[in-house]
Amino acid sequence: MTHSYLPEPNPDAKLPSPEGRFGEFGGRYVPETLIAALDQLNDAYSKACSDPAFQQELDHLLHNFVGRPSPLYYARRLTEHCGGAQIWLKREDLNHTGAHKINNTLGQALLTRRMGKTRVIAETGAGQHGVATATACAHFGIPCVVYMGEEDVRRQAPNVRAMRFMGAEICPVTSGSRTLRDAVNQAMRDWMSTVDDTHYILGSVVGPHPFPLIVRDFQAVIGRETIAQSETAIGRLPDTVVACVGGGSNAAGMFYPFVATTDVELIGIEAGGRNEQPGNHAASLSHGEPGVLHGSFSYVLQDIDGQTEDVHSASAGLDYPGVGPEHSHWKAAGRVSYDSVTDHEALAAFDVMCKTEGILPALETSHAIAATMKLAAQRNPEDVIVICLSGRGDKDAAEIQRLIDSK
Amino acid sequence: MSAIDELFRKLNKEQRVAFMPFVTAGDPNLEFTADLLTALDSAGCHLVELGFPYSDPIADGPVIQESYTRALKNHVRVHEILEMVQRVSPSLSLPLVAMVSYAIIFRHGIESFLDQSKASGISGLIVPDLPSDESEVLRDLCDQRDLSLVPLITPTTAPDRVAHILETARGFIYYVSIAGITGERSELPAELADNLRELRRQTETPICVGFGISHPKQAAMLTEVADGVIVGSAIVRRIGELALSHRDSAIQSVVDFSKEMLSGLKKPEA
């Protein structure tokens, strides 16, 4: 092992501010009841960051339990298929549990233990974060409850089974749209009553400060490895890096170490769903406006009264009306560009990836693949594009078959 | 001095404890809410907390969540709520306190929301998702309009935060009885009275207690240590069950319950 997996000194050390602001975005818009728990978490995290024992334990787990570093892999046949820039894949799908989510849950499970908390709750959409949380909790022997929208329980059944095998209790959420946003609401309500002994392992760079900071830092291993691996494999940094954006954790983890290097182009891809009409997509940065949801000020899809809008994506992990505040900041600052890809385009990209590379990607990830395929075709063969291959698609197989059959 | 300050002055002189029901605006529709406000006023309630339905209420239990969902299903709009308030408030003697998410206030434009609220006759605001660290701007703008921005304090609030919140409190303190969400509870925490006494030592501002209170006996037990009692789910439940099919009996049931609560709310003789 050549490098540490842990948060390094922040290249943009001012962000977030002590109040949790990324520019104007972020903050803590939560009931007073939760403030003490957020302060406690912030405190535990700062102490952990300067404790070599914490860093060693996390490094050890990421290496031996997760299997890091994940490879940076040249997708030769996909590159030929697109006929332009070289496409490389950062293989987060090869992590234990099949996605980037485990990088964050192990870090937060260690924090749970440091805070002396004895119970964990989590929300999940695609179920990848739920599985990663259940896994981390099984590893440490911490009881775990996962909130999951009823609709997602249906379309992500394999992950529901995996969570139960790992000893987690699944609470289907039947309020609202029965998807990720309602699962977050329900997890927060649980936390309101259980803050004393429970830690909420939030699964993306969303929510009140310090979650967007902590989750980004635990995921930043993706970008740091990519930088080191690019230098070894191609002798320089990539020209362009692409990641899908639901709440934005795989993208933030990939982008953050690149942010200071302004000649690397960064592109985040949201769920374009069926079309651009309200209720038919989940592209908060592309079509939303700044507002408040789930404890932070960021881009959000809401109506003119401030009520959160229903969203749609074929991919359960992108089916969320908000986005992490740091992405809003990067958008406002012009550092990252954001675009969206439809359900249909994502399914087509899924198919190409399976057939050209023998890699079955998650539907979430397929959004980033679709955007990259379009882009690669317009670029030269010397150009290098890296996709954050955030997860594997086994969980989606049944849903994709259903979507193909219902066409 | 806002209408809320005047009310607590008067109640203090009379050695009375305020009773403040919570109702969801537009559950099941705004005509019902308007009639209910009038009935609660006639029944002698001292203030009403008027909940603006919100799609993602994190601090609320199932009863209030469902009332918000019912109202939003009927497409209740914020401007319609304010128009309804404007129609009924001139005939009400009780002050109205809006319980409204910051998501709604921000989306409307803070100043325009406050101007319209003031113009409609609302006297104060409770913003459950805006903790004191984030509330400075809103409080200044409320102060300019003589709207009381009522802060919340909970059992988890650290002592140094309590001191800061007390310094900037307007109208009254909303003391949340439990660490948790709204909903009826058969028992209130044993340490509640002590928590309230401790708070009382630190401030002259009226203290009202809410979350979990559903029974006149619970309210009566709080008269020694609180200046007001807030009841939400126990009211909203009575509306949800009946409002559409038996409109008048729903109002009557809330009025009867409120009178029962009111009868127990007198400060004990010193």
Ligand SMILES: Cc1ncc(COP(=O)(O)O)c(C=O)c1O
């Ligand atoms: C494989 C995969 N990629 C991406 C996401 C979206 O989350 P985020 O935007 O936080 O990376 C998910 C969420 O479930 C996921 O499972």
